[in-house]
Amino acid sequence: MSTEARLELGPSSLTDALYESIRKRIVNGEIPQGEKLTEVRLATEYDVARPTAKAALERLTALGLLRRTAHKTAVVPVLDEAEIRDLFFSRMTIEKAAVSALAATGQVPADAARAQVAIEYAARDRLFENQVEADIAFHTALVAAVGSRRLTRMHELIIGEVHLTMGQYQAHRKAAPTTVAEEHAAILEAIQQGAQSAAADHLAYHLEQAQGRLLSTLSGH
Amino acid sequence: MSTEARLELGPSSLTDALYESIRKRIVNGEIPQGEKLTEVRLATEYDVARPTAKAALERLTALGLLRRTAHKTAVVPVLDEAEIRDLFFSRMTIEKAAVSALAATGQVPADAARAQVAIEYAARDRLFENQVEADIAFHTALVAAVGSRRLTRMHELIIGEVHLTMGQYQAHRKAAPTTVAEEHAAILEAIQQGAQSAAADHLAYHLEQAQGRLLSTLSGH
């Protein structure tokens, strides 16, 4: 880790920028699982005050990207099999409701279609990191398109952990280049046809496959 | 609002105690909808530092019990009809998954059964505030009994707004003393019988009724 990091001040708040910077470094694996992040260390690296670093850590903790208890240092969590299963059970609950609601309208979200194209490009060019990003964007777009602010917020609460897990194991997971895109296409097709239960079934299958892929890389530890 | 409030220092953290105190005052209607809460005002009333008040406000904002944008004062939100519908749609998604999972085991959660008894007592004695508390406890117990940490956290993210809305309209809602208990009993019975779809249906009916009761008091504004 470099001793100094630069923050893009696009977001209005300094805390926002710091939060976003650390978030990216965690989900793409730059900060590995088990790594400890102290407040003073972050404050020093980014040249911000400790309360600012503290606020960013608290927001990351709320999203499951860090864990910490009182008076103890925040650490990037290591998800075991039970937790990955819990994560995907919760994720399934939200996303099933989302695709079912979308199928009821028959409208395929434009953002999801765009993300789908990005996945195909990334798979073709073997850009694994882009593939993960586009996959997350695809699922996020599905949920956001429902238009429910609270469903979206609940999804945000867990998708970060999904992103983290995929990003951390990214190097080991060189398999399945195009299958993800095919499974996504089946979901979108069912949505367009207005088939609610079919859309939910395709999504369930896709998430089960994704969970299986993660768990298999986990066992290869 | 009194100029001084006392904090019970049960929780280890001062921020926790402050958060919990303000939370209670919001959900039981002591702090009404639309009320503005500034950091310095809370800090003065509770005799804590402004950063402590700030942290408590941020946590309440994350749970939807307050709303605020950058550089603006936090305010207790007023939920309109569209937002109440969104709230119940999101709530339905989580709780349906919960009772379905519980029915798969056939085990009625002990905490839910206890809350059910508390509701019956409160309904008999016309203690509306206790009735609201016990109702929230009932639904929270159902979700918690699934044993999914993330499902529980997502539920926490929205149940606060449910509590807020029920608590704020509590004075106006003197109807339906025992119907709530009956609807709850139907859910528990289906869970015990292991009837997944029936449990989900009973829950859906119950939440639709609850939403209707809230919306009717809302229109009587």
Place this chain on the structure above:
DNA sequence: GTCCTAAGATTGTTAGACAAGAATGCACGA
């Protein structure tokens, strides 16, 4: 009456400090 400016209020961020809890290592004894 309307628009603009300026003062006040509120939040965002920083610095420094002290206390309390947790973790670490070292010395001492078995």
Place this chain on the structure above:
DNA sequence: TCGTGCATTCTTGTCTAACAATCTTAGGAC
């Protein structure tokens, strides 16, 4: 040599004080 206990050190929780940036409001000019 190994394990236990204590003290040091690290880290976080909270506070005070202050300044900057932004939002709001009130007053004045036209």
